[in-house]
Amino acid sequence: MKVSKQTYYVEGTKDAKENYIYEVLLESDTSLMHEAAECLADTFLGIEIGGNFISEPVLTAVHVSKKTMTEFLIEFFEIHAKEGLTIIAKDKKSNRIVGVFASELYDPTKNFPTYKDKYKELSKMMELCDYFGEKYSEFIQLKTKQKIKKDEHIHAFMIGIKLKYNKKFVGLEMLKFLEKIGIEKGYKSIFAELTNIRSQKLFTLEGWSASLDKNGNPIVYTYANDPVFKSIPRHISLTCNLHYKLLD
Numbered sequence: 573m574k575v576s577k578q579t580y581y582v583e584g585t586k587d588a589k590e591n592y593i594y595e596v597l598l599e600s601d602t603s604l605m606h607e608a609a610e611c612l613a614d615t616f617l618g619i620e621i622g623g624n625f626i627s628e629p630v631l632t633a634v635h636v637s638k639k640t641m642t643e644f645l646i647e648f649f650e651i652h653a654k655e656g657l658t659i660i661a662k663d664k665k666s667n668r669i670v671g672v673f674a675s676e677l678y679d680p681t682k683n684f685p686t687y688k689d690k691y692k693e694l695s696k697m698m699e700l701c702d703y704f705g706e707k708y709s710e711f712i713q714l715k716t717k718q719k720i721k722k723d724e725h726i727h728a729f730m731i732g733i734k735l736k737y738n739k740k741f742v743g744l745e746m747l748k749f750l751e752k753i754g755i756e757k758g759y760k761s762i763f764a765e766l767t768n769i770r771s772q773k774l775f776t777l778e779g780w781s782a783s784l785d786k787n788g789n790p791i792v793y794t795y796a797n798d799p800v801f802k803s804i805p806r807h808i809s810l811t812c813n814l815h816y817k818l819l820d
Contacts, residue, residue: 584741594745596657597659604660608674609642611732614626614732615672617631628730630700633800634696641694644691649674652676656753657754660673670735671731671733671742671746672732673728673746677727679722680709696800700765705727708783712761714786726763728750731746731747751819760820762817764780767812769808775815780817781815783814792813794811795809
């Protein structure tokens with residue numbers, strides 16, 4: 573029997589609130605860091621859950637291995653967990669991580685490194701992050717008439733949920749939790765590169781907006797114009813979009 577849209581949202585939100593715990597990933601918990609890295613690597617590189625195949629288009633396009641991705645994420649957490657901005661969702665019954673929202677403080681003077689050896693497959697993704705970081709800095713300067721400063725804004729780096737049902741609602745709970753932390757700590761905004769239609773819809777549900785260029789057009793990166801990302805299927809997404817939400 574088909575349920576109404578309202579019932580779907582009510583039940584999904586209830587499930588996300590009652591059956592999962594949302595926590596900040598602590599730098600002191602190395603075992604949890606490893607579990608979070610594996611969860612995020614699985615959801616980004618591809619895993620089948622209940623007949624549904626979950627993957628992230630940009631990382632699928634660059635053909636990075638799970639081992640490399642997991643090692644990279646562990647290193648990311650070791651550097652940034654101390655900022656208290658990575659959120660994990662845990663199943664109350666199993667106490668296992670089912671969702672991760674990896675975030676960091678944004679530093680406009682620092683680019684992601686161009687990896688030549690250990691993480692060379694990720695260099696293309698890093699270039700995309702740097703492109704959007706520069707565009708966001710320009711956008712904030714246009715909007716506020718002030719240059720963006722180090723450690724004032726949150727970069728929402730990666731979000732992945734390893735669930736068959738209600739993953740959208742678990743994602744929304746993690747997103748709300750991060751926004752709450754950002755407000756409490758006095759940060760000015762959060763921004764993210766949204767690589768597919770699903771994430772673009774999810775963040776829009778939570779009131780995020782498209783960042784605009786000087787001509788008032790949404791800031792996007794068109795996959796078809798890129799020699800690597802042009803392999804991303806059109807039904808997944810045509811573009812990677814830059815979205816944000818003000819916190820102050």
